[in-house]
Amino acid sequence: MTIEKIVNNNLCTGCGVCVSEDKIGNSSMRWNEDGFLIPTVTSNSDLAKMEKVCPFSLKNEYNEDYLAKKFIDNYQYIDDDIGVYTSLHAGYSLEYRNSSSSGGVATYVFEKLLSSNYVEHLFIVKEINGRYGYQLFSSVDKIKEISKTRYYPVTLESLFSEIEKIEGRVAVSGVACFIKAIRLKQNIYPELIDKIPFLIGIICGGLKSKFYTDFLAQSAGCSSEYDSPEYRVKNAKSYASDYQFSCKEKGNNRIHVVEMQRLGDMWGTGLFKSNACDFCDDVTTELADISLGDAWIKPYNQEGLGNSIVIARSQLAADIISQGINSGDLKFDVLDVDRIKASQQGSFNHRHKGLLYRINNAKKNNREFPKRRKRFLVKQNMIFNLVQKERLITREKSISVWRETKDITSFNERFKPYIMSLYQKTTINHKYLRIKEKLKKAIGINK
Ligand SMILES: Cc1cc2nc3c(=O)[nH]c(=O)nc-3n(C[C@H](O)[C@H](O)[C@H](O)COP(=O)(O)OP(=O)(O)OC[C@H]3O[C@@H](n4cnc5c(N)ncnc54)[C@H](O)[C@@H]3O)c2cc1C
Ligand code: SF4
Ligand code: SF4
Known part of the structure; x- marks a missing residue:
């Protein structure tokens, strides 16, 4: 399996780390026709070296279990689903909640890492010319500029060349596959363990094509060029999932806004x-020092300003959190592992329970797929698998139909039959689960 095969089988999320291994071929990242970033590979490219740092390498020599044990310092517990950890919480940062996407904990932890001089720099996602990308950042005073979730393809392409040029240590934020690529790089170059001593993991439900942002902008009524898309405009008077998307039309600086709930489910449908x-079987970004996500469980999801779930894995991460709680900076509750899992239940259902179906489907269609951890490959019932099949279709069609139409009215018209078919199967599955639950109760089975 070479990088070319990974890319050609759409198994690349654009982390860009392979590019840093191609010293001869000078690969770089470019946009493909589906709105994702992928590496260009030349005939001189060092394919074997590039594949070694790819989180989707088919060989998958080092899986998340191995890498977590090697790289996460002094963790206390292990769980099959969420990985190694030391403490589990839900809550928010008093200072950064309002200006952040969830509870502002990512901004809080980055601020602590900088102000305590544990690192001198951050490599984070921030605005560049009206869109978003990774960049170096070192200013504690302007820390709020780094906040907020960006559902937009970004790449770590320049991380390793940039940090070579600077003095000091660097903390990086990233979704699970990006964090895995950094760990694979540290696995080969141990000097990078000290250079990048802390990783903030963003719990991730999927990488969206840049078409997604165009779809949202047009849904908000902006049909010409725009910039500064904001994906999570909160409503303090409502509940957490009631947020808006906004963007600024370039020609007249008009702000366009759309209620996300009006657009329906953007995640479960694979849009x-x-x-x-x-x-991807890493639901909670298992290789980061700390993993942060939305607390999609009661009572936290009732608060429009948002709450984070926080999995502190390394001892340092757990110390930052407990000091924040003691100083009153963080308003946190302790959670147990089941509540953490419940906050990401949809993602676990799709990513773990649906994985075997998707792997078998790839095999059947002679498509390549990466080796995943055996414990997640569990057979499911026919109705559940039918939903997985429909999701594969809606995912693929959302991209191909937008590629062809690039217009919200035509897109909605052509996409409707696929989404209706998925909703139908999902409703049948929910009915089936309810009947199963009732039957279990009736015959006295609790599990
Ligand atoms: C693509 C994507 C999918 C997600 N899916 C889920 C999900 O399914 N379930 C869930 O609970 N949470 C998900 N999240 C995480 C959630 O949206 C918040 O980012 C997280 O809870 C941190 O919130 P915060 O308020 O602590 O962060 P803030 O204090 O607002 O800081 C955000 C931090 O995230 C970094 N960042 C922003 N965008 C990106 C990006 N694209 N890649 C890497 N770093 C980035 C910024 O640099 C900043 O440091 C997702 C995030 C992304 C980017
Ligand atoms: S290393 Fe990253 S950019 Fe390169 S092929 Fe793999 S996922 Fe894509
Ligand atoms: S779902 Fe997994 S593979 Fe996809 S972007 Fe998120 S972490 Fe990467």
């Missing part, structure tokens, strides 16, 4: 998602 994400 505009990368094919690679359907082969």
